[in-house]
Amino acid sequence: MTRNDKIYYDVMDDIAAYPNAWCYIVFGGRATGKTYSGLRGAVSNNHKFVYCKRTVNDVKILCAGNTVNKKMQEAGYGVDLSPFKSLNRDFGWNYRAFQIFDGLGAFFACTIDNKPKSDPVGYLLSLSSVSKYKGFDLSDCDWMIFDEFVPKIYDRKLRGEGDQILDLYQTISRDREIRGKPALKLICFANADEIASPLTNVLEVTDNIAAMLNLHIPLLYIEDRKIFIHHITDNVNFKSKAKEALIYKAMENTVWGRMALENDFAYNDFSQTGKFNMKNFRPIFKYIYKNKTYYVYLKDDTGEFFITDSASNATIPCYDLSKNADQGRLNLDYGIMIRQAMLDDRVKFKQYTQYDLFKNFTKIFNL
Numbered sequence: 014m015t016r017n018d019k020i021y022y023d024v025m026d027d028i029a030a031y032p033n034a035w036c037y038i039v040f041g042g043r044a045t046g047k048t049y050s051g052l053r054g055a056v057s058n059n060h061k062f063v064y065c066k067r068t069v070n071d072v073k074i075l076c077a078g079n080t081v082n083k084k085m086q087e088a089g090y091g092v093d094l095s096p097f098k099s100l101n102r103d104f105g106w107n108y109r110a111f112q113i114f115d116g117l118g119a120f121f122a123c124t125i126d127n128k129p130k131s132d133p134v135g136y137l138l139s140l141s142s143v144s145k146y147k148g149f150d151l152s153d154c155d156w157m158i159f160d161e162f163v164p165k166i167y168d169r170k171l172r173g174e175g176d177q178i179l180d181l182y183q184t185i186s187r188d189r190e191i192r193g194k195p196a197l198k199l200i201c202f203a204n205a206d207e208i209a210s211p212l213t214n215v216l217e218v219t220d221n222i223a224a225m226l227n228l229h230i231p232l233l234y235i236e237d238r239k240i241f242i243h244h245i246t247d248n249v250n251f252k253s254k255a256k257e258a259l260i261y262k263a264m265e266n267t268v269w270g271r272m273a274l275e276n277d278f279a280y281n282d283f284s285q286t287g288k289f290n291m292k293n294f295r296p297i298f299k300y301i302y303k304n305k306t307y308y309v310y311l312k313d314d315t316g317e318f319f320i321t322d323s324a325s326n327a328t329i330p331c332y333d334l335s336k337n338a339d340q341g342r343l344n345l346d347y348g349i350m351i352r353q354a355m356l357d358d359r360v361k362f363k364q365y366t367q368y369d370l371f372k373n374f375t376k377i378f379n380l
Contacts, residue, residue, distance in 0.1 A: 021046030022245055024200060025054040031234050034241040035196040038213065040163075040205045040222075041245035047202040048096050051158050055135060056100075056108070062135040062156040063185055064096070065178075067164065067171065069116040072139045076112035095120070096160070108134065116142025141171055143181050152187045156198045163203035163210040175215030196239075205244075205278045209369040217303065218242065223286065223365040226278065286368050289319050289361045296325035300332040300343060307367055309347070318354055320371070321363035340378040348374050 022045045027037055041047045055062040066072055077094050093101075097108040097120065109127055112118045118137035121129035136151060140159075159178065164170050171177065186197040201212060208226075213219045218240060225233050225244055233242045294310035294317075301307075308329075310319045332343040351371050354360045362368040370377065 021050070023050040023054075024202075025050060025058075027241060027243055028054070028198070031241045034198075034234065034239050036199045036201070036216070036240045038201050038216075038218070038222075038240070038242045039245065040203055040243070043204060045245055048158075048160050049099060051156075051160075051200055051202065052096060052135075053100055053104075055156050055158070056106075060155040061133075061153050062158055063151055063154050064120070064135055064137050065157065065159040065181070066137070066139050067161065067168070067174075068141050069139045072116050072118050072137055072142075073112065075137060076110045076118045110137055112137075114142075116145070138181075140174065140177055140181065143177060143184075149184075150187075151185045152189060154185055154197070155195070156200055157182055157185055159199065159201045159212070161203055162201040162212050163206045165206055170211060175211035175213075178212050179215060208278045208281050208365065214366070216240065217366075219366045219369070220364045223283070226283070227287070281365075283365065285355065285358070285360055286362045286365045289321075289363070291319060291321075291323070294319055296327045296329050298330040298332065298343075298347060299325070300334055300339075302334045302367075302370065307364075309351075316354065316359055318351060318360040319363075320351075320360065320367050323363070334378070337378075341380060344374060344378075344380055 022039075022041055024037065024039065024047065027039070028034075031037075039047055052062075052064070054060070066075070075095050077092060093109070095108070095110040097106065097110070101107055107123045107125070107127070108120050109123050109129075110118050110120055111129070116139035119133035120135040120137060121133050122131050124130050136154065162178070164174075182197065182199050190196055203210070208222055209219050213222060218235070221233060221235065222242060222244070225231070225242065229246075231244050231246050234240075235242075291310060293314070294312045296308050297311045299306055299308045305322065306324070307320060307322055308325050310321070310325075311317070312319075330346075332339040332346075334340055334343070348371065351360060352374070355371065360371075362371075374380070
């Protein structure tokens, strides 16, 4: 059966609608067409690209079909685990992934016997291996596609992962804009596993995404920062077809089903975030985090806390979380108390990022 393009997501529609963006963040359900459209768009429009995965093993697996036993290849048997497999099937292409070093590979257009016949159309790179390769030049690339940029709930996050992504972007981009070329496009695809990912945190757009969910807005373009966000909830035709699959019928009303089919951030708890009536609350301390100041208010008779960016002129203790000493002091003075209050449902946060901060305080600051 041929593929019906009309029911799938196509990133080229977003790029055409918001051509000036440098960063495209796309959350979509399983098999909605994110990776497919990204690779198709790159090749069809002659944009050389860097395709990023999180680990060295990810790269090895995608290249495995071209590193299997030579006797198998000579006998005419093969394995193709590349993300181009479905594109090759649908368009009669023959793009294959070849490993160069651990964590580094390239995509080539190949002959009928699967041998490269030209320069690579794109590169394959693992984020975890970037620090090993110094001084590499991928400045001939127009796109950087980061697939599955949100770690799964069972994945181990790389230390400083968000910063590493932007460092890699800058390394690939080099001085292209100074030389008059368009900005390198960072195109990021993921399922709705977790709203507070390393990338969205370092870009400081997690609260923007939370607001989109609250207002049921699928698209957001942050004009002054040239960042585009698409939460794919408007693909009604795809959902109606996908719901016929047996696994979705079985898992439709489960947390996993909400994430995979409805593209709902089902693993996240938003019950303690949002607007709140501050009557009878008094400020008890403030803290500085990522150059922003937040205030913690307490209601004495109920022991409820409210954490917000709404300022107070009161003289209260201040903790600067860029300093190791203040991280430890805040945790001892109030952190343990607030986390217990969170368990008792006595804390409200205006911003989701601050909920995530206190929930994971000791992990974030290695305390």
